[in-house]
Amino acid sequence: MNDAEEPLPGPFRRSFWRSPIRGPWLTSVLGLILLAGIVVMFVTGLLSYAAYNPALSGINDQTPGKGLLGFYLFSWPAHPEWLYRVNQGAHVIVGLALVPFLLAKLWSVLPRLFEWPPVRNPAHALERLSLFLLVGGGVFEFATGIINIQQWYVFPGSFYTLHFYGAWVFVAAFVVHACLKAPTVIRTLRSRRLMRELRTDTAHTRPEPADAGSLVSPAPAAPTISRRGALAFAGAGSLLLVALSIGQSVGGPLRRTALLAPHGQETGDFQINVTAAEGGITAALTGTDWRLTLVGPGPGTLITLTRAQLLAMPQHTAALSINCVEGWSSGDQAWAGVPLRDLARLAGVQHPASLLVESLQRRGGFRRSVLSAGQVMDPDALLALRVNGTDLSPDHGYPARVIVPASPGVHNTKWVARMTFGS
């Protein structure tokens, strides 16, 4: 059906869309960039969920109704130490870097939203329905992720629930879309040489030949930007977002370069994400009356320790970073304290199956977490009492906190009150 047969209003008329650079080639290039990026996002996202060790205990599982979607879960290792830091940093940085390309891709296929007739046959109807899931799921994932790292909790429910199940809705549609479009993409990319396209300036930019998919304008305006320019524009946006935020993941002197990222500011010592005041921790709770309770698997094994007694035990020092699901890292700090495996031995178990850590915290999530055998037995996994040569500050978890290599920040429980070893 064309304009001559049936004059349509506004955007439903194909000649309404006049950009001379819109066409299958540009869309395919953008699609390919998104394909690569979204594979990284999906894999790092799945790993990020596994890092919470949700299969170990319901306490760790933010999405207990996951069913088959947890098919791939495995026990999260404590080494290499940078594993979670790199995974999470990559997830957030790549996500930010993809935003301009996502916007460009949505722009490039805009006329499709208004295609006429809206439904040609059942196949077309189903495919459009899957595009509803693709666009809705994709933008939903980016929006929830970006809003969550700014701690603006306005979404309808738990971030974990929304972002995890939303990801599966998106990926279902994404895989099908990638498969259905693969032949078109391959054909289109072969039709124009990339290097030649990247040498073509605005003055020499011509519309692509008319396509079956109705992306190419039948009435193109004169170009004001080349395809090269449009790709460079999106790429510049990508680089800018990365440049202004990567410092919060890298840490050190680069942190100050993260001008637009939540954890780009220097603190007195290093980054925190829950304060003592937020957690309902008072001086009375953490004063001289504070005791650590160790519960062993044997009948009646219950040991209480004062902070002085803990400090009298052999201390181990490890350089570890706190790494958040939000993508930032504290950078390495020198933690000193008692190895968790020494505490296990004290509680009467050489090889604990798990460790339940409970905090004094009265408010907020992640007051409890369960660590795996591998995490407890790692020589660098500590109940830390001191950091960088001084006692922990209240906001860093005084009187004692857990620090485990390669684990999500929220599993490094602060203000520890009780530790229960499972056999």
Add this chain to the structure above:
Amino acid sequence: MRRLLRWYGANPLHLLALLGCFALAGYAAARLVPSRPLGVAVWFTAAVVGHDLLLVPLYSLADRSAMAAIRHRAPQLPAVPWINYLRVPAGLSALLLLVWFPLILRLHTRYQASTTLSPDPFLWHWLAVTGALFLLSAAAFAVRLRAARRAVAPPARSPRPAVQPASERREHRPQDRDGDHNPGHLAGGGVPARDEQADPGEHPGRPAGT
């Protein structure tokens, strides 16, 4: 069977792939939706139309307004295509705002309470980056303008061949795909949506050809 497929409009693999997609998406959605069905539905729908029906009209309007306003108000438009020197810094600045608006606009986030960090710097950082982007763009434009003026105004001792201005102008005439150097022909146009060049005499500041 063949009739059924003709009615469907694609091959059976297409149908199978889409059914697989809906099965998996439905499985996940059954876990996503029940907690707060209305909220999730609103967010999802907003995600579908947010770009196409909200952002696009906004940025298209901004782009066209900028073009129209400058074209009509500036008495001496430079010969160098200028819109991208405006578009790029403005677009990049808008992108940063789109991503970081909860922090930049100091919305009611948990940020300060949780991190003890001040939410104040983000607005200034964004403004500073925006300023820097426009400055860089202006500098790039100045360099480009200078190069264009030099190319157009050669030293008096060695006057250029008569066709030179036309080839200069041709640089800004994308539709001139046949390489036609005839200025008279060029002014005639036949080029859609190129009104700023339809009448070269309208722009006395244009160095080429006028």
